[in-house]
Amino acid sequence: MxxxxxxxxxxxxxxxxxxxxxxxxxxxxxxxxxxxxxxxxxxxxxxxxxxxxxxxxxxxxxxxxxxxxxxxxxxxxxxxxxxxKVMDDVWSRELHLREESDPNHVSLFSPRLADVGQVAAIREAMKKVAAADPLMFLNYPTRDAYRPVREAVVEWLSDQPLGPLDESQVVLTHGGQNGILTVLQAVLKDAQPTLLVEDLSYAGFRRASELLRAKVVGVGMDEHGIRPDSLELAIRKTGATVLCTSPEVHNPTGLFTPQKRREEIIKVARRHELQIVEDDCYRMGEAGAPSYRALAPDITWHVCSISKVLTPALRVGFALAPKGHEQDLRRSAEYSFFGLSQPLAELIRVLLSDPRSKELAKEVRKEMAKYVRVAVNALGAFELTWKDEVPFLWLKLPAGWRSAAFTRAAEAAGVQIRSADEFALRDGRAPNAVRITINGQVSLAKFEDAMLRLRSLLDNPPEQISV
The missing domain is CATH 1.10.10.10 (Winged helix-like DNA-binding domain superfamily/Winged helix DNA-binding domain)
Structure with a gap:
Protein backbone atom coordinates (compact mmCIF):
# COMPACT_ATOMS: atom_id res chain seq x y z
CA MET A 1 0.00 0.00 0.00
CA LYS A 85 5.11 -10.96 21.03
CA VAL A 86 6.97 -11.49 24.28
CA MET A 87 10.07 -13.62 23.89
CA ASP A 88 9.73 -16.25 26.58
CA ASP A 89 12.46 -18.58 25.41
CA VAL A 90 15.90 -18.55 26.99
CA TRP A 91 18.73 -16.96 25.01
CA SER A 92 21.51 -19.44 24.46
CA ARG A 93 25.08 -19.46 23.21
CA GLU A 94 23.57 -19.79 19.72
CA LEU A 95 22.24 -16.22 19.87
CA HIS A 96 24.47 -15.17 16.98
CA LEU A 97 22.92 -17.89 14.78
CA ARG A 98 19.38 -16.56 15.13
CA GLU A 99 18.36 -14.93 11.87
CA GLU A 100 16.64 -11.54 11.82
CA SER A 101 13.00 -11.35 10.72
CA ASP A 102 14.05 -10.08 7.30
CA PRO A 103 16.32 -12.79 5.86
CA ASN A 104 17.90 -10.34 3.41
CA HIS A 105 18.75 -7.61 5.91
CA VAL A 106 22.07 -7.33 7.74
CA SER A 107 22.89 -4.29 9.88
CA LEU A 108 26.58 -3.38 9.87
CA PHE A 109 26.09 0.06 11.41
CA SER A 110 27.59 -0.72 14.82
CA PRO A 111 29.41 -3.83 16.09
CA ARG A 112 27.18 -6.61 17.38
CA LEU A 113 28.99 -9.06 19.61
CA ALA A 114 28.57 -12.80 19.37
CA ASP A 115 27.34 -14.54 22.52
CA VAL A 116 30.01 -16.99 23.62
CA GLY A 117 28.64 -17.39 27.13
CA GLN A 118 28.61 -13.85 28.49
CA VAL A 119 24.79 -13.76 28.50
CA ALA A 120 24.72 -16.70 30.93
CA ALA A 121 27.45 -15.05 33.01
CA ILE A 122 25.47 -11.80 33.22
CA ARG A 123 22.34 -13.71 34.24
CA GLU A 124 24.27 -15.49 36.95
CA ALA A 125 25.69 -12.18 38.19
CA MET A 126 22.20 -10.68 38.24
CA LYS A 127 21.01 -13.48 40.52
CA LYS A 128 23.81 -12.68 42.96
CA VAL A 129 22.91 -8.98 42.90
CA ALA A 130 19.23 -9.80 43.48
CA ALA A 131 20.19 -11.61 46.68
CA ALA A 132 22.36 -8.74 47.99
CA ASP A 133 21.72 -6.40 50.92
CA PRO A 134 18.23 -4.87 50.44
CA LEU A 135 19.55 -1.40 51.33
CA MET A 136 21.37 -1.46 48.00
CA PHE A 137 17.96 -1.17 46.35
CA LEU A 138 16.78 1.72 48.53
CA ASN A 139 19.61 4.20 49.07
CA TYR A 140 21.44 6.78 47.01
CA PRO A 141 24.88 5.65 45.80
CA THR A 142 27.86 6.78 47.85
CA ARG A 143 31.54 7.02 47.08
CA ASP A 144 32.52 4.56 49.82
CA ALA A 145 29.95 2.01 48.63
CA TYR A 146 31.56 2.05 45.19
CA ARG A 147 35.12 1.45 46.35
CA PRO A 148 34.94 -2.37 45.84
CA VAL A 149 33.60 -1.76 42.33
CA ARG A 150 36.42 0.62 41.46
CA GLU A 151 38.93 -1.87 42.83
CA ALA A 152 37.43 -4.53 40.57
CA VAL A 153 37.86 -2.15 37.62
CA VAL A 154 41.52 -1.58 38.52
CA GLU A 155 42.08 -5.34 38.61
CA TRP A 156 40.22 -5.76 35.28
CA LEU A 157 42.52 -3.17 33.69
CA SER A 158 45.69 -4.41 35.38
CA ASP A 159 47.07 -6.06 32.23
CA GLN A 160 46.67 -2.87 30.17
CA PRO A 161 49.59 -0.44 29.59
CA LEU A 162 48.00 2.39 31.57
CA GLY A 163 50.74 3.13 34.07
CA PRO A 164 50.05 3.20 37.84
CA LEU A 165 46.31 3.25 38.51
CA ASP A 166 44.56 3.76 41.85
CA GLU A 167 40.87 3.15 42.48
CA SER A 168 40.46 6.82 43.46
CA GLN A 169 41.20 7.79 39.85
CA VAL A 170 38.33 5.68 38.46
CA VAL A 171 34.83 7.01 37.78
CA LEU A 172 32.10 4.66 36.60
CA THR A 173 30.07 6.02 33.69
CA HIS A 174 27.12 4.98 31.54
CA GLY A 175 29.25 3.68 28.68
CA GLY A 176 32.16 5.21 26.80
CA GLN A 177 30.18 8.11 25.34
CA ASN A 178 29.04 9.20 28.79
CA GLY A 179 32.65 8.78 29.89
CA ILE A 180 33.82 11.22 27.21
CA LEU A 181 31.13 13.73 28.15
CA THR A 182 31.98 13.42 31.86
CA VAL A 183 35.68 14.01 31.18
CA LEU A 184 34.99 17.01 28.94
CA GLN A 185 32.79 18.52 31.64
CA ALA A 186 35.79 18.29 33.95
CA VAL A 187 38.42 19.73 31.56
CA LEU A 188 36.65 22.37 29.44
CA LYS A 189 36.91 25.56 31.46
CA ASP A 190 36.68 28.60 29.17
CA ALA A 191 33.43 30.36 28.27
CA GLN A 192 33.82 29.23 24.65
CA PRO A 193 36.38 26.41 24.73
CA THR A 194 37.91 24.79 21.65
CA LEU A 195 38.37 21.06 21.28
CA LEU A 196 40.69 19.39 18.77
CA VAL A 197 39.94 16.07 17.05
CA GLU A 198 41.30 14.17 14.07
CA ASP A 199 39.97 15.50 10.75
CA LEU A 200 38.07 12.24 10.50
CA SER A 201 36.91 11.11 13.91
CA TYR A 202 34.35 9.41 16.12
CA ALA A 203 31.15 11.47 15.95
CA GLY A 204 30.68 11.13 19.72
CA PHE A 205 33.50 13.62 20.29
CA ARG A 206 31.57 16.25 18.35
CA ARG A 207 28.23 15.42 19.97
CA ALA A 208 29.66 15.73 23.46
CA SER A 209 31.33 19.01 22.52
CA GLU A 210 28.11 20.43 21.10
CA LEU A 211 26.30 19.68 24.36
CA LEU A 212 28.99 21.70 26.17
CA ARG A 213 28.92 24.50 23.57
CA ALA A 214 32.54 23.89 22.66
CA LYS A 215 33.96 24.59 19.24
CA VAL A 216 35.41 21.55 17.45
CA VAL A 217 38.40 21.91 15.12
CA GLY A 218 39.91 19.16 12.99
CA VAL A 219 43.63 18.31 12.96
CA GLY A 220 45.40 16.89 9.90
CA MET A 221 46.20 13.17 9.79
CA ASP A 222 48.48 10.76 7.98
CA GLU A 223 48.87 6.98 8.08
CA HIS A 224 49.99 7.19 11.76
CA GLY A 225 47.17 9.40 12.99
CA ILE A 226 47.46 13.03 14.10
CA ARG A 227 50.36 14.95 12.57
CA PRO A 228 52.37 16.86 15.20
CA ASP A 229 52.90 19.85 12.90
CA SER A 230 49.15 20.10 12.23
CA LEU A 231 48.46 19.86 15.94
CA GLU A 232 50.93 22.64 16.70
CA LEU A 233 49.36 24.88 14.07
CA ALA A 234 45.81 24.19 15.26
CA ILE A 235 46.71 25.06 18.87
CA ARG A 236 48.38 28.31 17.81
CA LYS A 237 45.39 29.32 15.66
CA THR A 238 42.61 28.39 18.09
CA GLY A 239 44.05 28.41 21.59
CA ALA A 240 42.56 24.95 22.09
CA THR A 241 43.07 23.33 25.48
CA VAL A 242 41.90 19.75 24.83
CA LEU A 243 42.69 17.05 22.25
CA CYS A 244 40.40 14.02 21.82
CA THR A 245 42.04 11.09 20.06
CA SER A 246 41.88 7.31 19.61
CA PRO A 247 45.49 6.14 19.17
CA GLU A 248 45.02 2.36 19.43
CA VAL A 249 42.04 1.91 17.13
CA HIS A 250 41.14 5.05 15.25
CA ASN A 251 37.43 5.17 14.53
CA PRO A 252 36.54 4.93 11.65
CA THR A 253 39.78 4.17 9.75
CA GLY A 254 41.27 1.55 12.09
CA LEU A 255 44.65 3.32 12.01
CA PHE A 256 47.18 2.84 14.83
CA THR A 257 49.41 5.56 16.28
CA PRO A 258 52.88 4.14 17.11
CA GLN A 259 54.75 5.07 20.27
CA LYS A 260 57.18 7.46 18.57
CA ARG A 261 54.30 9.51 17.15
CA ARG A 262 52.56 9.51 20.53
CA GLU A 263 55.71 10.89 22.15
CA GLU A 264 55.85 13.64 19.51
CA ILE A 265 52.21 14.53 20.22
CA ILE A 266 52.94 14.67 23.95
CA LYS A 267 55.82 17.13 23.40
CA VAL A 268 53.46 19.46 21.52
CA ALA A 269 50.79 19.05 24.20
CA ARG A 270 53.21 19.91 27.00
CA ARG A 271 54.47 23.03 25.21
CA HIS A 272 50.92 24.37 25.06
CA GLU A 273 49.46 22.93 28.29
CA LEU A 274 47.07 20.79 26.26
CA GLN A 275 45.00 18.07 27.96
CA ILE A 276 44.66 14.73 26.13
CA VAL A 277 41.43 12.71 26.19
CA GLU A 278 42.27 9.17 25.10
CA ASP A 279 39.36 7.06 23.82
CA ASP A 280 40.20 3.34 24.00
CA CYS A 281 36.70 1.90 23.62
CA TYR A 282 37.16 0.05 20.32
CA ARG A 283 40.21 -2.05 21.15
CA MET A 284 39.41 -5.73 21.71
CA GLY A 285 42.94 -7.18 21.79
CA GLU A 286 46.27 -6.29 23.34
CA ALA A 287 47.56 -2.74 23.08
CA GLY A 288 50.20 -2.05 20.46
CA ALA A 289 51.99 0.67 22.43
CA PRO A 290 51.96 2.33 25.85
CA SER A 291 48.87 4.47 26.28
CA TYR A 292 49.01 8.26 26.46
CA ARG A 293 48.09 7.77 30.10
CA ALA A 294 51.24 5.67 30.66
CA LEU A 295 53.43 8.11 28.71
CA ALA A 296 51.94 11.34 30.09
CA PRO A 297 49.93 10.48 33.22
CA ASP A 298 49.68 14.09 34.39
CA ILE A 299 47.82 15.39 31.31
CA THR A 300 45.89 12.33 30.03
CA TRP A 301 42.26 11.42 30.70
CA HIS A 302 41.53 7.85 29.63
CA VAL A 303 38.12 6.42 28.67
CA CYS A 304 37.35 2.74 28.07
CA SER A 305 34.42 0.35 28.48
CA ILE A 306 33.25 -3.27 28.29
CA SER A 307 31.06 -2.59 25.24
CA LYS A 308 33.38 -4.20 22.67
CA VAL A 309 34.72 -7.00 24.86
CA LEU A 310 31.71 -8.30 26.79
CA THR A 311 28.51 -6.39 26.03
CA PRO A 312 27.33 -2.87 25.16
CA ALA A 313 23.89 -3.57 26.65
CA LEU A 314 24.84 -2.75 30.25
CA ARG A 315 26.09 0.72 29.23
CA VAL A 316 29.07 0.79 31.56
CA GLY A 317 32.34 2.59 30.97
CA PHE A 318 35.36 3.74 32.96
CA ALA A 319 36.83 7.24 33.00
CA LEU A 320 40.34 7.55 34.48
CA ALA A 321 41.57 10.89 35.79
CA PRO A 322 45.18 12.13 35.77
CA LYS A 323 46.82 12.16 39.19
CA GLY A 324 45.72 15.26 41.03
CA HIS A 325 42.47 15.63 39.07
CA GLU A 326 40.50 12.83 40.71
CA GLN A 327 38.14 15.22 42.46
CA ASP A 328 37.47 17.16 39.25
CA LEU A 329 36.30 13.98 37.54
CA ARG A 330 34.26 12.79 40.53
CA ARG A 331 32.57 16.17 40.79
CA SER A 332 31.69 16.08 37.10
CA ALA A 333 29.98 12.70 37.52
CA GLU A 334 28.26 13.50 40.82
CA TYR A 335 26.90 16.84 39.63
CA SER A 336 25.53 15.43 36.38
CA PHE A 337 24.15 11.95 37.22
CA PHE A 338 25.18 11.05 40.82
CA GLY A 339 26.90 7.93 39.49
CA LEU A 340 25.71 4.50 38.41
CA SER A 341 22.83 2.93 40.28
CA GLN A 342 24.09 0.68 43.09
CA PRO A 343 22.56 -2.53 41.66
CA LEU A 344 24.21 -1.89 38.28
CA ALA A 345 27.54 -1.05 39.91
CA GLU A 346 27.36 -4.24 41.98
CA LEU A 347 26.54 -6.23 38.84
CA ILE A 348 29.71 -4.88 37.24
CA ARG A 349 31.74 -5.76 40.34
CA VAL A 350 30.47 -9.33 40.30
CA LEU A 351 31.00 -9.67 36.56
CA LEU A 352 34.52 -8.21 36.46
CA SER A 353 35.57 -10.18 39.54
CA ASP A 354 34.53 -13.46 37.94
CA PRO A 355 37.75 -15.09 36.64
CA ARG A 356 35.78 -16.45 33.69
CA SER A 357 35.05 -12.95 32.34
CA LYS A 358 38.51 -12.38 30.85
CA GLU A 359 38.31 -15.76 29.18
CA LEU A 360 34.91 -14.80 27.79
CA ALA A 361 36.41 -11.57 26.43
CA LYS A 362 39.08 -13.64 24.65
CA GLU A 363 36.40 -15.91 23.20
CA VAL A 364 34.42 -12.91 21.98
CA ARG A 365 37.54 -11.65 20.24
CA LYS A 366 38.20 -15.02 18.61
CA GLU A 367 34.63 -15.34 17.40
CA MET A 368 34.54 -11.80 15.98
CA ALA A 369 37.89 -12.44 14.24
CA LYS A 370 36.22 -15.22 12.23
CA TYR A 371 33.85 -12.65 10.77
CA VAL A 372 36.70 -10.25 10.05
CA ARG A 373 38.43 -13.00 8.02
CA VAL A 374 35.23 -13.69 6.07
CA ALA A 375 35.00 -9.99 5.20
CA VAL A 376 38.66 -9.84 4.16
CA ASN A 377 38.28 -12.93 1.97
CA ALA A 378 35.33 -11.33 0.20
CA LEU A 379 36.63 -7.74 -0.06
CA GLY A 380 40.41 -8.17 0.10
CA ALA A 381 40.87 -7.25 -3.57
CA PHE A 382 39.94 -3.67 -2.65
CA GLU A 383 41.74 -1.09 -0.49
CA LEU A 384 40.79 -2.39 2.94
CA THR A 385 42.08 -1.58 6.44
CA TRP A 386 41.43 -4.31 9.00
CA LYS A 387 42.75 -6.19 12.04
CA ASP A 388 41.55 -9.40 13.65
CA GLU A 389 40.98 -7.65 16.97
CA VAL A 390 39.06 -4.65 15.58
CA PRO A 391 35.28 -5.06 15.06
CA PHE A 392 35.09 -3.00 11.87
CA LEU A 393 36.79 -2.56 8.50
CA TRP A 394 37.53 0.61 6.55
CA LEU A 395 36.99 0.35 2.81
CA LYS A 396 38.24 2.95 0.34
CA LEU A 397 35.92 2.82 -2.62
CA PRO A 398 37.14 2.14 -6.16
CA ALA A 399 36.69 4.51 -9.09
CA GLY A 400 33.07 4.87 -10.11
CA TRP A 401 31.62 5.00 -6.61
CA ARG A 402 30.96 7.85 -4.20
CA SER A 403 30.44 6.95 -0.55
CA ALA A 404 26.87 8.28 -0.30
CA ALA A 405 25.80 6.48 -3.48
CA PHE A 406 27.49 3.26 -2.39
CA THR A 407 25.84 3.40 1.04
CA ARG A 408 22.42 3.80 -0.59
CA ALA A 409 23.10 0.97 -3.03
CA ALA A 410 24.24 -1.27 -0.17
CA GLU A 411 21.07 -0.49 1.77
CA ALA A 412 18.97 -1.32 -1.26
CA ALA A 413 20.83 -4.64 -1.33
CA GLY A 414 19.91 -5.23 2.32
CA VAL A 415 23.24 -4.26 3.93
CA GLN A 416 23.49 -1.20 6.17
CA ILE A 417 26.91 0.44 6.45
CA ARG A 418 28.19 3.92 7.32
CA SER A 419 29.56 6.49 4.90
CA ALA A 420 32.75 8.39 5.70
CA ASP A 421 30.59 11.54 5.69
CA GLU A 422 29.27 10.59 9.12
CA PHE A 423 32.77 10.89 10.63
CA ALA A 424 33.77 14.21 9.04
CA LEU A 425 33.40 17.62 10.64
CA ARG A 426 30.63 19.81 9.28
CA ASP A 427 33.09 21.98 7.41
CA GLY A 428 35.49 19.12 6.66
CA ARG A 429 36.00 16.89 3.66
CA ALA A 430 35.30 13.19 3.85
CA PRO A 431 37.31 10.60 1.89
CA ASN A 432 35.56 8.33 -0.55
CA ALA A 433 35.20 5.44 1.89
CA VAL A 434 32.81 3.49 4.11
CA ARG A 435 32.97 1.74 7.48
CA ILE A 436 31.76 -1.86 7.70
CA THR A 437 31.28 -3.27 11.20
CA ILE A 438 31.13 -6.89 12.31
CA ASN A 439 27.76 -8.42 13.17
CA GLY A 440 28.43 -11.54 15.21
CA GLN A 441 24.72 -12.10 15.81
CA VAL A 442 24.07 -13.55 12.36
CA SER A 443 25.52 -16.77 11.03
CA LEU A 444 28.86 -16.70 9.24
CA ALA A 445 27.04 -17.81 6.09
CA LYS A 446 24.64 -14.87 6.25
CA PHE A 447 27.49 -12.47 6.99
CA GLU A 448 29.48 -13.83 4.05
CA ASP A 449 26.44 -13.40 1.81
CA ALA A 450 26.28 -9.74 2.87
CA MET A 451 29.98 -9.30 2.05
CA LEU A 452 29.45 -10.86 -1.38
CA ARG A 453 26.58 -8.46 -2.02
CA LEU A 454 28.95 -5.57 -1.25
CA ARG A 455 31.62 -7.06 -3.50
CA SER A 456 29.11 -7.34 -6.34
CA LEU A 457 28.37 -3.64 -5.99
CA LEU A 458 32.08 -2.79 -5.90
CA ASP A 459 32.67 -4.83 -9.05
CA ASN A 460 29.83 -3.09 -10.88
CA PRO A 461 29.91 0.67 -10.29
CA PRO A 462 27.20 2.77 -11.96
CA GLU A 463 27.90 4.19 -15.39
CA GLN A 464 27.27 7.70 -14.10
CA ILE A 465 28.81 8.85 -10.85
CA SER A 466 26.18 10.10 -8.39
CA VAL A 467 26.58 11.80 -5.02
Missing part, protein backbone atom coordinates in the same frame (compact mmCIF):
# COMPACT_ATOMS: atom_id res chain seq x y z
CA UNK A 2 1.43 3.37 -0.97
CA UNK A 3 0.79 6.75 0.63
CA UNK A 4 0.05 10.36 -0.26
CA UNK A 5 1.70 11.42 2.99
CA UNK A 6 3.02 14.99 2.71
CA UNK A 7 5.46 15.63 5.56
CA UNK A 8 7.00 18.89 6.69
CA UNK A 9 10.12 19.24 8.82
CA UNK A 10 9.19 22.65 10.16
CA UNK A 11 11.89 24.65 11.89
CA UNK A 12 12.74 22.28 14.75
CA UNK A 13 16.42 22.28 15.84
CA UNK A 14 18.73 19.33 15.43
CA UNK A 15 20.32 17.31 12.61
CA UNK A 16 18.10 17.05 9.55
CA UNK A 17 18.21 13.26 9.41
CA UNK A 18 16.94 13.15 13.01
CA UNK A 19 14.16 15.58 12.17
CA UNK A 20 13.12 13.37 9.25
CA UNK A 21 13.18 10.32 11.53
CA UNK A 22 11.14 12.13 14.22
CA UNK A 23 8.57 13.24 11.63
CA UNK A 24 8.15 9.67 10.34
CA UNK A 25 8.00 8.29 13.88
CA UNK A 26 5.25 10.77 14.83
CA UNK A 27 3.29 9.89 11.67
CA UNK A 28 3.44 6.19 12.58
CA UNK A 29 2.39 6.87 16.18
CA UNK A 30 -0.68 8.90 15.14
CA UNK A 31 -1.60 6.37 12.39
CA UNK A 32 -1.00 8.80 9.54
CA UNK A 33 1.40 6.10 8.36
CA UNK A 34 -0.08 2.69 9.12
CA UNK A 35 1.51 -0.75 9.25
CA UNK A 36 2.36 -1.92 5.74
CA UNK A 37 2.40 1.59 4.25
CA UNK A 38 5.15 2.06 1.68
CA UNK A 39 7.24 5.17 2.23
CA UNK A 40 8.30 7.37 -0.69
CA UNK A 41 11.57 6.44 -2.42
CA UNK A 42 14.58 8.17 -0.90
CA UNK A 43 15.09 10.54 -3.83
CA UNK A 44 11.38 11.46 -4.02
CA UNK A 45 11.16 12.34 -0.32
CA UNK A 46 14.47 14.22 -0.48
CA UNK A 47 13.17 16.31 -3.39
CA UNK A 48 9.91 16.97 -1.57
CA UNK A 49 11.68 18.13 1.59
CA UNK A 50 14.49 20.00 -0.18
CA UNK A 51 17.27 17.97 1.43
CA UNK A 52 19.89 15.49 0.22
CA UNK A 53 19.03 11.84 -0.49
CA UNK A 54 21.75 10.81 1.93
CA UNK A 55 19.92 12.58 4.78
CA UNK A 56 16.69 10.72 4.01
CA UNK A 57 18.59 7.41 3.63
CA UNK A 58 20.15 7.90 7.06
CA UNK A 59 16.73 8.61 8.62
CA UNK A 60 15.30 5.48 7.00
CA UNK A 61 18.27 3.45 8.22
CA UNK A 62 17.86 4.77 11.78
CA UNK A 63 14.19 3.78 11.86
CA UNK A 64 14.92 0.43 10.25
CA UNK A 65 17.43 -0.31 13.02
CA UNK A 66 14.74 0.60 15.56
CA UNK A 67 12.35 -1.85 13.91
CA UNK A 68 9.85 0.90 13.03
CA UNK A 69 10.52 0.50 9.30
CA UNK A 70 11.36 -2.54 7.19
CA UNK A 71 13.38 -2.41 3.96
CA UNK A 72 12.53 -5.02 1.35
CA UNK A 73 15.00 -5.49 -1.48
CA UNK A 74 13.47 -4.53 -4.82
CA UNK A 75 10.22 -3.33 -3.24
CA UNK A 76 11.02 -0.36 -1.01
CA UNK A 77 10.70 0.70 2.62
CA UNK A 78 7.55 -0.02 4.63
CA UNK A 79 6.12 0.65 8.09
CA UNK A 80 6.90 -2.55 9.98
CA UNK A 81 4.58 -4.70 12.02
CA UNK A 82 4.56 -3.69 15.68
CA UNK A 83 6.42 -6.20 17.83
CA UNK A 84 4.08 -7.33 20.60
Missing amino acids: GTIWAPSLGDKPGPKYQRVADTIRAAVENDTLRVGTKLPPVRDLAYQLGITPGTVARAYSTLTDEGLLQAEVGRGTFVAERQT
